[in-house]
Amino acid sequence: MQNRALLPQTGNFYKANLHTHTVLSDGHWTKEQVKAEYQKRGYSIVAYTDHRHYGWHPALADDNFLPLAAFEADLNEVFQKPGDFSRVKTYHINFYDTDPVARGGFTAIQPPQRYGDVAGLNEFISQMNEQGFLACYNHPWWSLQTHEDYRGLRGVFAMEIYNHGCELDGLYGYAPQAYDEMLRTGTHLHCVATDDNHDAYPVGDPRNDSFGGFTMIRAPALNYGAIIQALKNGDFYASTGPELYGLEIKGDALCVRCSPVEKIYAVTQGRRCYMAVAEPGHTITEACFPLRGDEGYLRMDCRDGAGNHAYSNAYFLDVL
Numbered sequence: 080m081q082n083r084a085l086l087p088q089t090g091n092f093y094k095a096n097l098h099t100h101t102v103l104s105d106g107h108w109t110k111e112q113v114k115a116e117y118q119k120r121g122y123s124i125v126a127y128t129d130h131r132h133y134g135w136h137p138a139l140a141d142d143n144f145l146p147l148a149a150f151e152a153d154l155n156e157v158f159q160k161p162g163d164f165s166r167v168k169t170y171h172i173n174f175y176d177t178d179p180v181a182r183g184g185f186t187a188i189q190p191p192q193r194y195g196d197v198a199g200l201n202e203f204i205s206q207m208n209e210q211g212f213l214a215c216y217n218h219p220w221w222s223l224q225t226h227e228d229y230r231g232l233r234g235v236f237a238m239e240i241y242n243h244g245c246e247l248d249g250l251y252g253y254a255p256q257a258y259d260e261m262l263r264t265g266t267h268l269h270c271v272a273t274d275d276n277h278d279a280y281p282v283g284d285p286r287n288d289s290f291g292g293f294t295m296i297r298a299p300a301l302n303y304g305a306i307i308q309a310l311k312n313g314d315f316y317a318s319t320g321p322e323l324y325g326l327e328i329k330g331d332a333l334c335v336r337c338s339p340v341e342k343i344y345a346v347t348q349g350r351r352c353y354m355a356v357a358e359p360g361h362t363i364t365e366a367c368f369p370l371r372g373d374e375g376y377l378r379m380d381c382r383d384g385a386g387n388h389a390y391s392n393a394y395f396l397d398v399l
């Protein structure tokens with residue numbers, strides 16, 4: 080195999096929350112408060128994904144902060160009981176605008192409301208892609224969705240492997256199984272971790288849903304074009320705590336460097352999983368796994384002692 084950096088070795092890592100709500104939909108903070116609170120904690124990027132509301136807030140941009148123009152669309156199953164959303168399946172999809180300046184304005188639109196018509200939904204996503212939006216499939220578990228619902232999705236560049244708001248809401252924030260299911264049925268897509276914050280509780284309250292899931296984007300500079308290009312390339316990883324410093328193919332091995340963790344796992348397309356595990360009371364910060372070449376895809380899951388994960392994107396060996 081050719082030596083190759085899977086995560087770019089140059090550029091800076093920018094911390095991003097790619098899913099947020101403000102008072103423009105059902106969030107509790109203004110867009111300015113969101114910027115202030117996230118900037119205070121080292122974030123450089125927030126995607127404003129209010130429900131059905133296209134959020135383009137260029138006045139928030141400065142040398143150290145980049146707001147991404149976006150919105151969250153939904154497609155609900157028909158309500159069994161009028162007014163009772165609790166058992167209604169739903170697709171939630173974030174759309175990130177790749178060039179809001181050239182667009183000069185947009186009004187959020189909704190997919191055709193025909194749950195079960197995956198072809199119709201895919202047609203909508205395809206049209207949005209053509210118009211210059213990246214689509215992200217959100218929180219399948221909270222959405223009460225199963226493989227049946229999401230395996231046919233096309234045109235999504237990523238899905239949420241972790242959604243912090245959902246984790247706090249009902250312990251249904253993690254979706255590594257759904258990610259593997261998508262990958263194993265041939266959908267090539269990346270994974271992100273997000274907050275999906277609504278901030279109904281103040282900072283400091285354990286129920287506050289900000290600052291739990293983030294995406295580290297590696298790009299040459301903090302500007303709109305560079306960050307969108309990095310998203311398209313998959314130059315990022317998802318995390319609930321640990322950091323990935325490097326991920327590369329060296330000789331016939333996959334090598335990873337990360338912040339101190341207990342477990343470094345390389346998940347593959349099949350049941351074979353490569354692992355490096357620290358002795359009790361210790362941590363590890365790197366591992367190299369010899370590859371056979373028949374792994375299909377590889378994705379890293381580095382877990383620390385507190386149960387937090389850093390997730391790489393999946394890399395398919397046949398397209399490396």
Ligand SMILES: [Zn+2]
Nearest residue numbers: 151171217218
């Ligand atoms: Zn949602």
Ligand SMILES: [Zn+2]
Nearest residue numbers: 098100151275
């Ligand atoms: Zn949301």
